[in-house]
Amino acid sequence: LRYLLPRLTGAGVALSRLGAGIGTRGPGETKLESDRRRIRHRITRLTHELEAVRRRRARSRDRRQKDAVPTVALVGYTNAGKTSLFNRLTRSDALASSKLFATLDPLVRPIRLPDRQTVLLSDTVGFIDRLPHTLVAAFRATLEEVAEADLLLHVVDASHSAREERLAAVHRVLDEVGCAAVPQLLVFNKCDCMDDIDVARLSRSADAVCISARTGFGTDDLVRRVMRSVEMDTSRVTLEFDQSALDDRRRLAALHRHSRVLRQVAKGDRISVEADVPRRLIPRLRPRSAAASGTDREEAPRL
Numbered sequence: 001l002r003y004l005l006p007r008l009t010g011a012g013v014a015l016s017r018l019g020a021g022i023g024t025r026g027p028g029e030t031k032l033e034s035d036r037r038r039i040r041h042r043i044t045r046l047t048h049e050l051e052a053v054r055r056r057r058a059r060s061r062d063r064r065q066k067d068a069v070p071t072v073a074l075v076g077y078t079n080a081g082k083t084s085l086f087n088r089l090t091r092s093d094a095l096a097s098s099k100l101f102a103t104l105d106p107l108v109r110p111i112r113l114p115d116r117q118t119v120l121l122s123d124t125v126g127f128i129d130r131l132p133h134t135l136v137a138a139f140r141a142t143l144e145e146v147a148e149a150d151l152l153l154h155v156v157d158a159s160h161s162a163r164e165e166r167l168a169a170v171h172r173v174l175d176e177v178g179c180a181a182v183p184q185l186l187v188f189n190k191c192d193c194m195d196d197i198d199v200a201r202l203s204r205s206a207d208a209v210c211i212s213a214r215t216g217f218g219t220d221d222l223v224r225r226v227m228r229s230v231e232m233d234t235s236r237v238t239l240e241f242d243q244s245a246l247d248d249r250r251r252l253a254a255l256h257r258h259s260r261v262l263r264q265v266a267k268g269d270r271i272s273v274e275a276d277v278p279r280r281l282i283p284r285l286r287p288r289s290a291a292a293s294g295t296d297r298e299e300a301p302r303l
Contacts, residue, residue, distance in 0.1 A: 069110075069258060070119045070230050070278060073146050075174070076155035077166040078126025081189040084213035085155060086123040089223070108145075113227045115260045117278075122149065127173045143177045151183050151229050153222075158188035158202060158210065185225060189213055234276045236262070239286060244269045251285050259285075 074082040086092070090109035107123040122145045146152065152174075156167050167186075174180050186208035191199045192215050203210050209225055211218030239255070241248040243266075255261070255273060258281055263274040277285060 070117075070150045071108075071122060071145075071148065072119050072151045072153060072226060072230075073122040073124055073149035074153050074155055075124055075146055075170060076126060076187075077157065077170055080126065080155045080157045080166075081213045082126065082155045083123055085153075085187070085189060085211070085219075086121060088213050088216060088219060090121055111223075113223065113230070115227055115231070115276075117227070117230060117260055118258060119226065119230060127170050143179070146174070146179045146182070147177065149182055151185065151226065152179070153187050153226070154184050155187045155189050157190050158198075159190045159193035183229065185209065185229065187211060187222060192217060230278075231276070234259075235279050235282065236274065236276050237282060238272060238274045241271050241273065242269055243271055254281075255285050 074086055076082050086107065086109070089111055092107075092109055108120050110118050111121050112118055124145055154167075154170060156163060160166065171180070174182075184207075186205065188202050188208060188210045190212060191202075191210045192212040199210050202208060209218060209222050211222055213219070241252045243249060243252075252271065252273070255275060255277065259275040259277040261273060261275045265272045
């Protein structure tokens, strides 16, 4: 709308249809001003709606951070196949379209990794080269999801003739919005449209994985790579819980939901659990009594 507003003058015959046109007013002035007022009104209304969306998504992110669930965001040039990959990994049916900006409001779904850890996968808007600054506010919800993610899966249409240019364009956008420092994994999609030699050449990169969201080729390897990346942000700890205490039972349940339990030993009402736990979750899982007495143990991070 902001792009359209200054370009209404001379847009066509429709602007010359007047209720009246007397004096020095030229043809189309009344209709033109009426259209401009309507567009300004829509811009104001949509700005308020975008701010409401931003606040709602901020509350959702706060809740996810309190639960300490890792977030993985799909980013990439428009029509790279992000939503198709999102649907395959989450077994959902979000709209997958080749249209520009088919995905605007980020979708977030949980996926369960082979080690039983849960991560949240976020599908975001497709980027374009030289993203107009007037669109940055409209994409704020997506850009904030990207900035808060623990890992970015940069999905690239490997079969496109302008693959390198589009890859560089996404890197520029991420740099412009301050997300260049977020860890990334390159995901070369649509490899079913390429010959085996080209796929083998792309697969040599240690920071990339070749897949086909349409056929499922390579998606198991992708999930394993995501699991390894998430594991780097965990610590092995031993925690003790009192099963007779309601708060401890809740913490124990959260530990089983979000961590990989290695060993569990029960003695009466006391239970000792050794697990690989996301580091940011440890303070919330540590029983207050154990934190005060120092009865729990934490090993050095495994890098």
